[in-house]
Amino acid sequence: xxxxxxxxxxxxxxxxxxxxxxxxxxxxxxxxxxxxxxxxxxxxxxxxxxxxxxxxxxxxxxxxxxxxxxxxxxxxxxxxxxxxxxxxxxxxxxxxxxxxxxxxxxxxxxxxxxxxxxxxxxxxxxxxxxxxxxxxxxxxxxxxxxxxxxxxxxxxxxxxxxxxxxxxxxxxxxxxxxxxxxxxxxxxxxxxxxxxxxxxxxxxxxxxxxxxx
Numbered sequence: 333x334x335x336x337x338x339x340x341x342x343x344x345x346x347x348x349x350x351x352x353x354x355x356x357x358x359x360x361x362x363x364x365x366x367x368x369x370x371x372x373x374x375x376x377x378x379x380x381x382x383x384x385x386x387x388x389x390x391x392x393x394x395x396x397x398x399x400x401x402x403x404x405x406x407x408x409x410x411x412x413x414x415x416x417x418x419x420x421x422x423x424x425x426x427x428x429x430x431x432x433x434x435x436x437x438x439x440x441x442x443x444x445x446x447x448x449x450x451x452x453x454x455x456x457x458x459x460x461x462x463x464x465x466x467x468x469x470x471x472x473x474x475x476x477x478x479x480x481x482x483x484x485x486x487x488x489x490x491x492x493x494x495x496x497x498x499x500x501x502x503x504x505x506x507x508x509x510x511x512x513x514x515x516x517x518x519x520x521x522x523x524x525x526x527x528x529x530x531x532x533x534x535x536x537x538x539x540x541x542x543x544x545x
Contacts, residue, residue, distance in 0.1 A: 335523050340541055341515030345506050347499050353377050355503060357490025360386050363507045370396070380490060382410040407439040411449055418452060418484040419474065427484050431473050441470055452485050515541065 337344055347355050356371060360381045368385050371378055374392035379402050382388055388397040395401075402410045416438050421429020439445055442458055450458075456478045463471035474481070486493070492500065517538055524532060 335527075336520060336529075339516040339520035339523055340538070341513045342541060343506075343513050345503065347495075347502055350495055350499055353490055354494045355499075357381060358492060358495060358500065358503055359507060361490075362492075363503065377488065377490070379410050380414040380488075406435045408435070408445055412445050414485065414488050414490075415450060415452065415455065416445065417488055418481040419455065421480075421484060422488070425487075427487065428480060429484070430470070430477055430480055432470050433473070437470060441468065452481050456481070 334344065345355065353375065356373075356378065357380075360369065360371065366385065369387075371381060371386065371388045372391065373388060374390045378388055379397065382397060382399055382402060384399070389395075390397055399410055402408070402413060406413065406416070408416055416435055419430050419433045419438055420435060421427045421433070441462070442455060444450065444458060445455075456474060459471045459474035462468070463475050495503075515538065517534065520538075521534055524534070
């Protein structure tokens with residue numbers, strides 16, 4: 333796949349010893365923050381990056397995910413998506429959440445989430461305050477297990493904390509370098525044949541790549 337992409341004119345960036353999500357997050361937030369862009373992924377972890385300038389194309393759902401799509405499905409906007417997930421957890425990543433916490437229950441019990449952007453500690457303090465006047469188990473669970481969302485946030489939030497200075501410099505150098513990469517259709521076809529790729533529409537693919545410019 334890498335050899336094929338080398339012939340396609342598509343720029344590639346590989347940063348060792350870190351998650352691709354963190355690289356994508358850094359690029360979206362710090363390198364191309366003012367430019368319109370589309371992240372191609374079915375990973376919900378990246379929903380937190382969606383804003384007016386950033387959309388996500390989901391190959392699995394075969395549709396564009398924008399702010400309103402996230403709001404419609406999860407009842408929260410992307411800017412608070414990571415916050416709520418920190419309390420809900422993620423079984424696919426083996427991250428335990430607060431007992432009884434789900435997107436619907438968090439939004440229902442904490443309507444403040446859609447009134448303003450909140451931090452982890454803001455939601456924990458709200459739970460502590462609400463638990464004084466309510467016997468709802470969710471408030472008590474959050475109050476008594478506040479280390480759970482804090483830990484999840486550190487793992488889920490796509491910030492610079494997970495990247496070293498060397499990794500950040502590599503991203504900066506690469507994304508600020510020459511943005512034109514030569515396309516080699518004949519070389520692509522030869523490489524495709526060499527690795528046994530069949531039934532691939534090369535003409536349509538190269539047309540799509542050219543339209544990305």
